[in-house]
Amino acid sequence: MSEPRQSIVILSGDIAGPMAAAYLARHLPKHKYAVTVVDTGECARASWCSVAHYDLRRFNKAIGLSELDFIKTTQATFSLGDHYVGFGGDNGDFYAVYADYGISLGGAAFYHAMAHLGRLPSLQAIENYCLPAKAARQGKFLPPDTKGRPVLSDYSYGYHFNAEAYAAQLLALSEKFGVNIVKASLVSFDTAGNHIKSLTLDNGQTLQADLFIDASGPDARIACQQSTRKSQMWSGWGFAKSYNSETKTPHGSLPIATKIEATNSGWTVHAPLQNTTHKLVFSTATDCDATISSGRQEQLWVGNVVTLGTAAATIEPRFGATLRMMQLDIERLLKLFPPQLDDPIERSEFNRLSGETYDRLRDFQILHYKLAGTPMSMSVPESVQFKYDLFKARGRMAILDEDHLFRDQWVSLFLGHGIIPKRVDPMVIGINPDDVDDKIKGLETIIGQATAQMPSHVDFIKRHCAAEGFAYD
Helix, strand or coil, X not given: CCCCCEEEEEEECCCHHHHHHHHHHHHCCCCCEEEEEEECCCCCCHHHHCEECCHHHHHHHHCCCCHHHHHHHHCCEEECEEEEECCCCHHHEEEEECCCCCCCECCECHHXXXXXXXXXXXXXXXXXXXXXXXXXXXXXXCCCCCCXXXXXXXXXXXXXXXXXXXXXXXXXXXXXXXXXXXXXXXXXXXXXXXXXXXXXXXXXXEEECCEEEEECCCCCCCHHHCCCCCEEECCCCCCCCEEEEEEECCCCCCCCCEEEEEECCEEEEEEECCCCEEEEEEECCCCCCEECCCEEECCCEECCEEECHHHCEECCCHHHHHHHHHXXXXXXXXXXXXXXXXXXXXXHHHHHHHHHHHXXXXXXXXXXXXXXXXXXXXXXXXXXXXXXHHHHHHCCCCCCCCCCCCHHHHHHXXXXXXXXXXXXXXXXXXXXXXXXXXXXHHHHHHHHHHHHHCCEHHHHHHHHCCCCCCCCC
């Protein structure tokens, strides 16, 4: 006699719900698990997810979603990284791309050799030695040549896209994978301590489950019923307190990087799609339309409830952070199946990994404020201060557990804000300047030729993946 299937109910109020449904249904054996999504019709903070880190390509491939279908459905454009404007250093203008700057010289990182030779006054000074940075500056795009030289293949790209359209696309895909989709709103709960027994919906239906996934949005409508839930707030470290979101008509050229612009009271992100541009304005005051409070659940998985997406945390969407945290949590949740709900081991491991990942990203966000003009005397987490002190003194990066940003994303942050290390890797002390000149001239030539042959971002989309309503000439 076969065992009954374990049931999973997802309460969806942001994009994390459809993402979890598609990913779990694609990978979990159907004879063991039944997945139901309660689609409330909401997509909270969808504009926060309009920028995708390059990891989303892996996620889409894992659920069988073709890149062309994704791009045309969501009006997506490409992104080689972030373009910071007004944040200090480089006259307030630098790129943090999905690639390393330069090549290893003398057995050390490129920026160490350049700093040792006095050729690193700013991050912008070494842009010519990084293909995606140079291409982004010129508004050009071509996917990496996986069969070409390392300098032509060792980079990646993300997207700007319509998150609401992506959510609908994922729900349709989930249904094909056998997910039961119920369009309804939540009315009440039946609880026993930290255990949620059932949900009652406004259509009169009652849903029981072995595992509930709360992806209901910032209100965390299931998790808020658990009395032992606690939040870890990040006030006092410069985070924004309010934001505005607006959709604009495209004009001018089509950027190939996400523009992040410092303002007097915060920062603004511009995400250009094929037919519109999403603009998010964040303020460290409460002068915008919607108030926010950055932080996360201390434990994302309590009892038989896992929080995902904006129910789990509020973290500012630099470098596609909001969407990336959703993706990472969904992927690690799958790796811990099948969960034994009467044994806390899976919960403990999920909470450890997720907590450390969120804290590392929190550190990245704090450093933006710290380096952009917040008084250096501001009290920050020890992990932030240690990263800052170590890089400023020696140019070395402390990569802590569950840090999913690769080293040069941290390096770009420091160098872009004008933090040049006082001492460098001893491997470059005896480096011959003439040898360096020969290598970097050759590198600059290769990158210059490659960039010259790239089409513009607009032309690439026109040729390969323009969606209906493409608004750029």
